[in-house]
Amino acid sequence: MLPVEAVPLLGDDVCYTEEVPVRIRWVIADLGGHTLDNAEVVVTTDLDNEAVVERLDKGE
Numbered sequence: 001m002l003p004v005e006a007v008p009l010l011g012d013d014v015c016y017t018e019e020v021p022v023r024i025r026w027v028i029a030d031l032g033g034h035t036l037d038n039a040e041v042v043v044t045t046d047l048d049n050e051a052v053v054e055r056l057d058k059g060e
Contacts, residue, residue, distance in 0.1 A: 007031070009041045016043040017051060 011032045016025065020043055028035070028043065044052050 010043070012041065013039040014041040014043055015039040017046060017049045019046050019049070020044060 010028050012034070013036045014028055014033045015036055015038065016028070024043065025035075042052060042055060046052065047056075
């Protein structure tokens, strides 16, 4: 599930964690999103993912 408010954020540069299903990755691409390793917007389904925890610890 994706909050409606977040959809516009997927049309810019985003990154995602490895467990995000490929169909969600396709949606990001269909919306015009580009994936970059260190994009400001992170798509994840795992809040315990090491990269996500690290970003949250930094206050992102």
